[in-house]
Amino acid sequence: MNPFEAITTLKSEMSKSIIGQDNLIDRIILVLLADGNMLLEGLPGLAKTRAIKTLSKYLDCDLSRIQFTPDLLPSDVTGTEIYQPSETEKFIFQKGPIFSNLILADEINRSPAKVQSALLEAMEERQVTVAGKTYPMEKLFMVMATQNPIEQEGTYPLPEAQMDRFIMHVIIDYPDDVSELGILHLNKQEVANNDQATKEKLETISQQHIFDAREEIGKIKVTEELEKYMVSLISATRYPERFSQELRDFISFGASPRGTIALDRCSRVNAWMQGADFVSPDNIHAVIKDVLRHRIALSYKARAEGITVDQIIDKILEQVAVVA
Incomplete structure (x- = not known):
């Protein structure tokens, strides 16, 4: 099975277990x-x-789940040195849950x-430094961080500069009624077949398929005109006054060069x-909202008028000329 067939199979198998969230499946893959993360x-x-x-x-890899709570310590994420009272009498490093392939x-x-910074450092540098020693992450490594939008009391919002380290900020909503009915039936089936399901051996795709797919994605062609178009889209978030007064009134500051790189990478993967x-x-249009949603800061006027970042991105797409 070639990389494209493997990813198509992975997506198909995931869609059987996650009903009504096709966009989530697409984005996580x-x-x-x-x-990225x-x-x-x-x-x-x-x-x-x-x-x-x-x-x-369905992927041959490890998963670590870290439940973030107010009393969590950085060492609970990265790991810590533990004294070994044996013949060696020395400290050994005990790895934390961050040393896995997939991190929830x-x-x-x-x-x-x-x-938060302990996690984000590992995301950006792909390594953890403890007591002067550096420990690399796994070659296949991805963090999926979740946020609940309805509870703000007792939370610590991520600074805008740190959110920039996520390649995408994805927002999901309720499934439709048909999908909800399918979820209900799937839950009943899983409960009924629980004992049998645990005995079945699942067919998984290897990590090498992911690496091979990334190699193919690196060969996807991007014309110079499209590269300039992506730069112009990012530039519109930084210098909105060049395009319209409305954009200038609504944008406080725009995306960093990480946004340009992320837009290029995600566009190639989408293709x-x-x-x-x-x-x-x-x-480019298919991924731009998820790529830029957390990289554009709204002005006070925009927030007061109930303008969303997605609406700003739509206005930018209208203002910046599309290349042929």
Whole structure:
């Protein structure tokens, strides 16, 4: 099975367990192929945890779940040195849950900045330094951090500069009625077949398929005109006055160069997942909201008028000329 067939199979198998959240399945696979990390926001019970558990179920890899709480310590995430009172009488490093392939950082905004920064450092540098020694992450490594949008009391919002380290900020909503009915039937089936399901051996795809897919994605062609178009879209978030006074009034500050890099990487992955060998404007438009949603800060006027970042991105797409 080639990489494209393997990813198609993975997506198909995940869709059997996660009903009504096709966009979530698409995005979690896209972020994995882009070698990035994802911030996922949604109400309770919308299959956020189930999604990454299902991914690890059909992918030959390890999963660590970290429940972020106010009393969590950085060492609870990264690990710590433990004294070994044996013949050697020395300290040994005991790895924390961050040393896994897939990391579910559940309700990341429940823990203070010191714990958040420990996780974000590992995300950015792909390594952890403890007592002067550096320990690398796994080659296949992805963090999916979740946030609950309805509870703000007792939370520690991620600073804008740290949110920039997530390649995508994905927002999910309730499923439709038909999907909800399917969820109900699936739950009954899982309860009824629980004993039998545990005995069945699942067919998983190997990590090498992910690495091979990334290699193919790196060969996806992006024309110079499209590269300039992506830069212009990012530039519109930084210098909105060049495009319209309305944008200038609504944007406080825009995306960093990480936004440009993320837009390029995610556009290429989207093109590859569609079976194309080149990036089109449609591929850019398909990912731009999830790529820029957490990289644009709204002004006070925008927040007062109830303007959302997604609406701002729509206005930017209208203002910046699309290349042929």
